[in-house]
Amino acid sequence: MKSTINNYQEIREAVRALCSEFPNEYHRKIDEERGYPEEFVDALTQAGWMAAMIPEEYGGSGLGLTEASIIMEEVNRSGGNAGACHGQMYNMGTLLRHGSKAQKELYLPKIATGEWRLQTMGVTEPTTGTDTTKIKTTAVKKGDRYVINGQKVFISRVQHSDWMILLARTTPLAEVTKKSEGMSIFMVDLREAEKNGMVVRPIPNMVNHETNEIFFDNLEIPEENLIGEEGKGFKYILDGLNAERTLIAAECIGDGYWFMDRVTQYVKDRVVFGRPIGQNQGVQFPLADNFIEIEAANLMRFRACEMFDRGEKCGAEANMAKYLAAKASWEAANNCLQFHGGFGFANEYDIERKFRETRLYQVAPISTNLIFSYVAEHLLDLPRSF
Numbered sequence: 001m002k003s004t005i006n007n008y009q010e011i012r013e014a015v016r017a018l019c020s021e022f023p024n025e026y027h028r029k030i031d032e033e034r035g036y037p038e039e040f041v042d043a044l045t046q047a048g049w050m051a052a053m054i055p056e057e058y059g060g061s062g063l064g065l066t067e068a069s070i071i072m073e074e075v076n077r078s079g080g081n082a083g084a085c086h087g088q089m090y091n092m093g094t095l096l097r098h099g100s101k102a103q104k105e106l107y108l109p110k111i112a113t114g115e116w117r118l119q120t121m122g123v124t125e126p127t128t129g130t131d132t133t134k135i136k137t138t139a140v141k142k143g144d145r146y147v148i149n150g151q152k153v154f155i156s157r158v159q160h161s162d163w164m165i166l167l168a169r170t171t172p173l174a175e176v177t178k179k180s181e182g183m184s185i186f187m188v189d190l191r192e193a194e195k196n197g198m199v200v201r202p203i204p205n206m207v208n209h210e211t212n213e214i215f216f217d218n219l220e221i222p223e224e225n226l227i228g229e230e231g232k233g234f235k236y237i238l239d240g241l242n243a244e245r246t247l248i249a250a251e252c253i254g255d256g257y258w259f260m261d262r263v264t265q266y267v268k269d270r271v272v273f274g275r276p277i278g279q280n281q282g283v284q285f286p287l288a289d290n291f292i293e294i295e296a297a298n299l300m301r302f303r304a305c306e307m308f309d310r311g312e313k314c315g316a317e318a319n320m321a322k323y324l325a326a327k328a329s330w331e332a333a334n335n336c337l338q339f340h341g342g343f344g345f346a347n348e349y350d351i352e353r354k355f356r357e358t359r360l361y362q363v364a365p366i367s368t369n370l371i372f373s374y375v376a377e378h379l380l381d382l383p384r385s386f
């Protein structure tokens with residue numbers, strides 16, 4: 001398989017070398033045990049990859065979203081799942097862009113060394129779903145503290161993170177002129193919070209993705225944990241969401257190439273009716289279609305990355321990259337499974353694992369229908385549907 005997009009070779013080769021120490025057997029075992037790839041994430045951290053986007057003055061490499069996306073792509077392309085650790089890449093960006101100097105000096109050097117992990121972002125709520133401005137979790141100022149009450153759902157990596165960025169309402173919806181105002185973001189010390197009013201309940205799920213329900217009952221956090229200005233949190237978090245969508249697009253592209261590598265090799269080797277199954281056009285054409293779609297999604301991913309790195313608005317590009325890449329990887333997954341016949345279902349081929357992993361991205365972190373709504377409203381100028 002020859003991709004026409006072969007940029008950033010130096011980073012790719014270095015990440016590939018690290019990933020090669022954690023072969024598919026490693027990721028399969030972690031999946032079977034419903035474990036966390038602790039050694040793998042530690043190795044990525046110690047090699048400095050998890051601090052790629054942290055400026056050099058705080059101990060990172062000062063790279064952009066483009067390079068970060070290459071790192072995440074290579075993790076998935078090697079057979080791993082960057083979902084175990086991608087949170088830190090977009091969360092640290094929120095802190096970097098909107099945190100005070102004191103906050104950056106406190107958190108970023110420790111994140112860069114791996115002493116602290118900032119893997120968690122708490123936005124989604126059970127009764128609100130995608131309608132984020134209706135969130136019911138509140139943060140009420142009491143002296144020099146904020147008191148948090150409410151509930152979140154599907155909050156990932158809580159058990160493998162030290163800090164969470166939490167979105168909560170600081171002004172009731174009825175009292176704001178624009179519904180996107182009156183929400184704020186906070187740094188929450190997860191281990192302290194568990195002793196003081198935060199309860200975490202894991203949600204076993206289809207993928208080996210550590211995700212949880214969280215309940216807040218009068219959790220008190222210091223006022224200095226507010227990031228940026230009170231009431232502007234939704235705007236701040238949107239930049240982070242664009243970074244998240246673009247990184248996940250890159251991960252889907254990594255998955256897509258992984259499926260293409262596997263299936264093209266297999267259909268060349270597997271002989272049925274006296275010839276390799278890959279000699280049949282009924283097999284070749286769908287695979288060529290999959291490959292073209294991955295390549296096209298890859299171009300949109302780089303466009304989103306480059307715009308983000310230039311500080312330009314990239315909501316449309318990030319959403320479209322995520323849509324195209326998630327679709328391309330899912331369709332490649334489906335054909336990879338199909339053309340492996342029965343063997344695709346055997347755990348030892350890793351295809352069913354990667355198939356489950358890549359399926360998630362049609363729903364999270366934003367579902368396909370919501371991307372269609374975004375494009376219809378913002379690019380086609382159609383009336384807002386909700």
Ligand SMILES: Cc1cc2nc3c(=O)[nH]c(=O)nc-3n(C[C@H](O)[C@H](O)[C@H](O)COP(=O)(O)OP(=O)(O)OC[C@H]3O[C@@H](n4cnc5c(N)ncnc54)[C@H](O)[C@@H]3O)c2cc1C
Nearest residue numbers: 121122123124129130154155156209211364365366367369
């Ligand atoms: C494994 C996993 C990990 C996650 N990790 C995190 C995390 O770390 N932090 C976090 O905050 N969230 C996280 N999420 C939540 C995720 O972002 C949401 O599940 C996702 O945004 C969809 O929201 P919802 O589940 O509430 O779906 P809903 O909003 O209830 O929507 C359900 C479905 O209805 C359809 N739909 C909804 N509204 C419309 C509309 N207006 N028009 C057309 N169709 C519509 C869509 O098809 C959608 O898929 C995670 C989810 C999963 C499954």
